[in-house]
Amino acid sequence: MDKVWQHAPTKPVLISGALGGPFCIYTCTPLRNALTLGSQDRSSGCIGLLRKTFRGGPQAGWTGGVAPAIVACPQFLALGPIYHLLNNTLRGMLEVPEGSHAMAPAFWACFGAGMVETFLTYGSQSRNAQMAYNNSMVSFSSVEEGVRKRLKLNKTYQLWGAGAGPMFIRNVLAVAAVRALAPALRERVQLEGVDPRTKAVLCDMSCSMAVSVVTAPIHQLFNFMVTTPNVASMPRRGRVKLAKEFLQRQYLVAKKPTGPGIAVQYTWRISRIAARDFAMRTAYVSTLFTMYMSIERTLVSLMRP
Numbered sequence: 001m002d003k004v005w006q007h008a009p010t011k012p013v014l015i016s017g018a019l020g021g022p023f024c025i026y027t028c029t030p031l032r033n034a035l036t037l038g039s040q041d042r043s044s045g046c047i048g049l050l051r052k053t054f055r056g057g058p059q060a061g062w063t064g065g066v067a068p069a070i071v072a073c074p075q076f077l078a079l080g081p082i083y084h085l086l087n088n089t090l091r092g093m094l095e096v097p098e099g100s101h102a103m104a105p106a107f108w109a110c111f112g113a114g115m116v117e118t119f120l121t122y123g124s125q126s127r128n129a130q131m132a133y134n135n136s137m138v139s140f141s142s143v144e145e146g147v148r149k150r151l152k153l154n155k156t157y158q159l160w161g162a163g164a165g166p167m168f169i170r171n172v173l174a175v176a177a178v179r180a181l182a183p184a185l186r187e188r189v190q191l192e193g194v195d196p197r198t199k200a201v202l203c204d205m206s207c208s209m210a211v212s213v214v215t216a217p218i219h220q221l222f223n224f225m226v227t228t229p230n231v232a233s234m235p236r237r238g239r240v241k242l243a244k245e246f247l248q249r250q251y252l253v254a255k256k257p258t259g260p261g262i263a264v265q266y267t268w269r270i271s272r273i274a275a276r277d278f279a280m281r282t283a284y285v286s287t288l289f290t291m292y293m294s295i296e297r298t299l300v301s302l303m304r305p
């Protein structure tokens with residue numbers, strides 16, 4: 001148990017998690033909301049989606065941001081200790097030597113931490129997405145966009161629901177980027193003249209950006225599922241079919257129609273929407289990560305004994 005407690009957050013890290021985490025999550029709400037709108041809008045570019053988040057005034061960009069910010073406090077504080085508890089337990093079971101990084105226990109620990117993060121954040125993040133959709137796509141939508149149905153909001157304390165599966169996969173991959181892949185990269189990369197802490201941050205960001213290639217479409221699938229009316233009442237098979245159709249329509253180029261009434265066929269060419277969603281997901285992750293790490297480093301420096 002001592003090995004677990006040695007990974008308990010220090011005072012500066014606790015403060016940055018309790019205050020900095022919610023601050024960063026709330027500040028980045030417009031970027032998060034723009035991504036949400038992108039799951040239902042294939043025609044707008046990055047700037048166009050950001051503009052749509054502010055429909056209704058400057059404050060509209062932060063629509064729905066309070067709930068994720070509140071949940072960010074336990075989210076930022078709990079995931080580190082939970083990961084280390086699982087990782088150290090598995091390392092002990094597999095008799096992994098001290099001082100070495102092992103991918104297998106690290107990945108399974110990421111699996112557990114990702115599950116806990118999903119339970120903690122599903123309700124607040126799905127509600128945030130639904131509020132952003134209701135504001136920009138319903139209350140202030142243009143005539144050309146057509147009439148859309150206002151969504152019923154999820155409860156902040158809801159643990160699971162439509163879209164939770166993609167969210168869980170996204171969370172596991174995001175945690176694995178920092179906890180499993182980044183330490184392996186740090187062991188293999190030599191950066192002359194760079195202190196260990198800066199090297200760790202660079203490796204964390206590099207792995208997070210690389211994983212965004214996969215997490216961007218998964219994140220958008222989550223947004224699509226929670227902002228599409230009646231998905232919650234669909235049978236499982238219907239949800240799977242809808243998810244497949246979304247991923248094809250959003251990220252693959254359609255073949256030219258061969259005749260009326262013929263189902264749309266898709267090539268394996270990647271659409272321009274994939275680049276847009278990847279760019280926006282990368283911008284969100286890098287902004288959030290940079291802000292949080294800056295707050296944490298400042299507090300560690302100021303509160304150093």
